Amino acid sequence: MNFKKYFLSTLLLLTLLSACSEKQFEQLHVDSNNYKITTEKSLTDNLTIEKIDSFYNTGVEGTFVGKKNIEIYYKYFLQNSNTEEKGAILISDGRTEAVVKYKEAIFDLFMNGYSVYIHDHRGQGFSGRMISDSDMGFVDEFQNYIDDMKQFYNSILVPNNHKNKYLLAHSMGGAIGVIYLEQHPNDFKAAAFSSPMLGFSFPTCVVVGMLSGEEPEYARGNTNYENGIEPFLENTLTNSEIRYNRMLEVFEKYPKAKLGGASYQWVSKSCNVFDDIFDNCEKIRIPLILFSGGEEEIVDPSAHNKFIEKLIDNGHNAKGYFVAGAKHELFIEKDAIRKPVLVKIFNFYSSVN
Numbered sequence: 001m002n003f004k005k006y007f008l009s010t011l012l013l014l015t016l017l018s019a020c021s022e023k024q025f026e027q028l029h030v031d032s033n034n035y036k037i038t039t040e041k042s043l044t045d046n047l048t049i050e051k052i053d054s055f056y057n058t059g060v061e062g063t064f065v066g067k068k069n070i071e072i073y074y075k076y077f078l079q080n081s082n083t084e085e086k087g088a089i090l091i092s093d094g095r096t097e098a099v100v101k102y103k104e105a106i107f108d109l110f111m112n113g114y115s116v117y118i119h120d121h122r123g124q125g126f127s128g129r130m131i132s133d134s135d136m137g138f139v140d141e142f143q144n145y146i147d148d149m150k151q152f153y154n155s156i157l158v159p160n161n162h163k164n165k166y167l168l169a170h171s172m173g174g175a176i177g178v179i180y181l182e183q184h185p186n187d188f189k190a191a192a193f194s195s196p197m198l199g200f201s202f203p204t205c206v207v208v209g210m211l212s213g214e215e216p217e218y219a220r221g222n223t224n225y226e227n228g229i230e231p232f233l234e235n236t237l238t239n240s241e242i243r244y245n246r247m248l249e250v251f252e253k254y255p256k257a258k259l260g261g262a263s264y265q266w267v268s269k270s271c272n273v274f275d276d277i278f279d280n281c282e283k284i285r286i287p288l289i290l291f292s293g294g295e296e297e298i299v300d301p302s303a304h305n306k307f308i309e310k311l312i313d314n315g316h317n318a319k320g321y322f323v324a325g326a327k328h329e330l331f332i333e334k335d336a337i338r339k340p341v342l343v344k345i346f347n348f349y350s351s352v353n
Contacts, residue, residue: 025292025305025322030340036111037342038104039335040242055110056103064155066122066148068140073126074119074152075099077110078160086113087164087189087349090157092149092180093118094171094197094329095137095266098125098257101250104243105331112346115162119152121145121176124259131216135224137262138216142269145176146183153187166349167191170331171299174198175270178277178284178307185285190352192345193290194330197270198277199303205271211264222261225251236297236327243332274303281310287317289348291341293326 042048059075066072079085089109091102099118106116120127122145123138131138139145157165167188169177174196181191208219222228229248232241251258288311292304304320311318321344323330326337333341 025308025320028291028321028323028340028344031343031347033339033343035108035343035346037108037339039339040240043104043242043246052103052107055107056100059106062156063127064151066127066151067144068130070122070130070144070148071128072119072122072148072152073099074117074156076115076117076156077106078115079110079113084113085115085162087166087353088115088117088157088160088162089166089168089349090149090153090188091116091118092167092169092173092177093121094173094195095121095262096124096259097170097173098251098254098259100125100254100257101247102331103250104246108342109168114166114349115160117152117157119148120257121173122148125257126254133216133224135258135260136216136218137222137259137266139266139269142175142273143179146179149176149180150184153184164189164349164353168194168345169196170194171328172197172270175273175277178281179273181286181288182277182280182283185283188286190286190349191288192348193288194341195293195296195299195328196290196304196307197299198307199274199300200267200271201300204267205274208264208267208271213264216263216265218260219262219264219267222263225258225260228260237329238327238332238334239295239325239337240332240334243334247332278307278310281307282314282316284311284316287348287352288319289344290318290320291323291326291330291344292320293328293330294322294324295327298328 059077061075063071063073098120102118109116123129130140165188167177174193232244238244290304290308292301308318308320323337326333330341
């Protein structure tokens with residue numbers, strides 16, 4: 001057998017199957033916007049920036065001790081008791097992210113009637129690290145992410161007695177969120193996923209499985225935070241230059257929250273959960289929506305299609321949206337992408353009340 005020819009034909013077939021599968025996703029269109037959503041133009045106004053920063057500083061912050069004695073940082077923002085709260089949103093953010101990076105998103109969610117809860121996953125942001133190199137992305141066991149989140153939910157969110165509780169998850173936080181819904185199917189009323197990490201492009205997991213050793217080591221192509229910063233025109237996260245620069249400014253202002261590239265161990269632990277995610281997705285009980293970017297390069301978009309299709313085949317209330325032109329980070333994308341995504345999320349949460 002000509003292995004090279006076989007490999008190329010198989011790769012072509014997989015590409016075609018992925019392309020066909022994407023057609024099952026509905027193209028995200030702009031719904032009528034009746035919400036208060038910040039714009040790129042408003043972010044050039046110092047008064048708007050001060051308003052967002054001042055609001056962020058009103059949040060209640062604290063820490064709790066998560067699994068294996070790792071300190072977990074969190075922050076939450078409660079609607080005034082005199083207002084009619086639409087519900088509480090728990091944000092599960094992505095790898096390298098931190099609570100402070102979500103200032104604008106938290107502001108928009110709150111201004112549209114939601115209380116907001118968010119914590120830094122172990123090993124990043126202001127939460128504790130598990131290895132001496134605080135710049136290296138590492139996790140001891142992936143399940144600890146889910147257990148930390150359950151503790152955050154039980155001890156911080158539940159006591160405030162919200163009538164409606166929603167999950168909003170991005171990237172790595174999406175993998176955490178899906179597993180959480182499989183293990184704790186009754187905690188949320190609905191969930192929305194932005195670019196969830198449900199798989200990596202072939203052959204990442206195969207290669208990492210062979211290279212992952214005992215000692216933490218940066219995966220090939222990964223490095224510390226400073227050496228990993230990309231010029232805007234080369235970045236794979238967003239098409240919004242102002243939001244990209246704001247992200248970099250946040251981490252310069254809060255250097256403790258910086259996180260660099262992933263270790264082989266982190267990638268390996270992540271790869272190990274993908275099969276479990278798909279094997280257990282029938283345990284999910286709540287409606288959910290998922291957004292997948294047309295210019296996605298961080299996670300495998302074909303896994304998004306596979307996930308939604310499996311849920312639908314099992315009679316689940318799930319829907320996928322293909323976001324043309326979008327890169328990985330939809331919550332810091334340009335207005336033409338970010339706004340329709342947020343509007344769709346707000347409408348979706350409202351529809352399941």
